[in-house]
Amino acid sequence: MRPTFHPHLVNGSTGDPVLFVDCLFERRALLFDLGDIRTLPPRKLMRISHVFVSHAHMDHFIGFDWLLRILLGREKDLKLFGPPGFLAQVEHKLRAYTWNLVRNYLSDFTLRVTELDGNGAGRRASFRCLSAFQREDETSVTCPGNVLLSEPAMRVRCTLLDHGGISCLAYALQEQAHVNVWKNRLQELGLPVGAWLRDMKQAVLRNEPEQWQIRVAWRGEGAQRERLVSLAELKPALRIVPGQKIAYVTDVAWREDNVARIVELARNADLLFIEAAFLQRDAEHGQRKFHLTARQAGEIASAAHAGSVIPMHFSPRYVGEDRAALRAEIEAAFGGAAMTAFQ
Numbered sequence: 001m002r003p004t005f006h007p008h009l010v011n012g013s014t015g016d017p018v019l020f021v022d023c024l025f026e027r028r029a030l031l032f033d034l035g036d037i038r039t040l041p042p043r044k045l046m047r048i049s050h051v052f053v054s055h056a057h058m059d060h061f062i063g064f065d066w067l068l069r070i071l072l073g074r075e076k077d078l079k080l081f082g083p084p085g086f087l088a089q090v091e092h093k094l095r096a097y098t099w100n101l102v103r104n105y106l107s108d109f110t111l112r113v114t115e116l117d118g119n120g121a122g123r124r125a126s127f128r129c130l131s132a133f134q135r136e137d138e139t140s141v142t143c144p145g146n147v148l149l150s151e152p153a154m155r156v157r158c159t160l161l162d163h164g165g166i167s168c169l170a171y172a173l174q175e176q177a178h179v180n181v182w183k184n185r186l187q188e189l190g191l192p193v194g195a196w197l198r199d200m201k202q203a204v205l206r207n208e209p210e211q212w213q214i215r216v217a218w219r220g221e222g223a224q225r226e227r228l229v230s231l232a233e234l235k236p237a238l239r240i241v242p243g244q245k246i247a248y249v250t251d252v253a254w255r256e257d258n259v260a261r262i263v264e265l266a267r268n269a270d271l272l273f274i275e276a277a278f279l280q281r282d283a284e285h286g287q288r289k290f291h292l293t294a295r296q297a298g299e300i301a302s303a304a305h306a307g308s309v310i311p312m313h314f315s316p317r318y319v320g321e322d323r324a325a326l327r328a329e330i331e332a333a334f335g336g337a338a339m340t341a342f343q
């Protein structure tokens with residue numbers, strides 16, 4: 001199966017936790033947390049459609065300014081999500097700059113910001129470049145089941161966790177289903193691969209009827225060719241399998257209610273990105289800082305039946321052997337290898 005989501009842990013296991021998820025065929029990406037993103041090239045930053053922020057501690061939110069700078073002056077709608085208080089935090093960041101010249105811009109850059117209470121409700125407002133980023137169109141929103149994004153192809157859900165008296169959101173990205181294409185069977189049908197496969201997959205995920213027609217256009221033997229094919233004709237070339245699931249969990253106190261919520265959110269995730277800030281020998285320190293130890297992270301990954309676990313947000317106090325010990329600890333508790341391939 002060729003995965004739809006291509007996650008990349010931007011700063012590896014040790015820097016600010018930032019997860020960039022490229023979506024195959026969509027020319028777009030999702031971002032989980034907004035710490036240091038300076039190593040992401042502008043062409044990737046411009047693909048981001050949604051940003052999901054866990055909380056506004058600096059190491060999770062300092063990249064806001066950089067993203068704003070890259071996107072300013074472009075015609076773009078960027079959606080941001082965060083915990084209670086997030087609207088004011090975005091507003092304060094925007095208020096820190098002088099915007100007297102932006103009214104002359106030809107294109108409008110809009111931030112649509114939603115803060116969530118974790119119980120399926122929240123508030124949303126817009127900040128538009130051409131109105132000098134004033135808070136506009138504020139409204140309350142409901143998100144049944146804490147679902148923040150629901151499209152034919154994917155869904156993002158959150159859960160609210162406690163991070164030492166402040167709220168922190170953890171997120172799960174779920175591909176609704178995955179449509180595999182047998183290329184040899186396409187060939188037998190005389191059809192080329194191409195951009196039309198995306199339309200076809202979306203039609204399948206929308207549950208369109210079998211007589212639904214897809215336009216296939218390609219260049220063959222020096223001429224432009226075009227054909228309409230129905231989903232019924234394509235059926236022998238398709239196989240629908242469960243979609244990918246990625247969970248992102250960071251900055252959370254080791255507490256029974258937090259653990260239960262994470263396990264529920266991350267259940268059966270193919271990939272669980274989770275903080276493993278401290279070694280278990282420093283668990284008391286972790287408790288004071290409201291962070292998980294590697295062993296605790298591994299236990300959560302095991303309880304959630306995650307396919308793979310990717311530890312992140314290692315405390316800078318650990319170098320050399322201690323860093324290897326963090327991995328060993330999460331692996332022992334998880335009962336499997338911890339992945340590093342996303343760095």
Ligand SMILES: [Zn+2]
Binds near residue numbers: 057163251
């Ligand atoms: Zn924090």
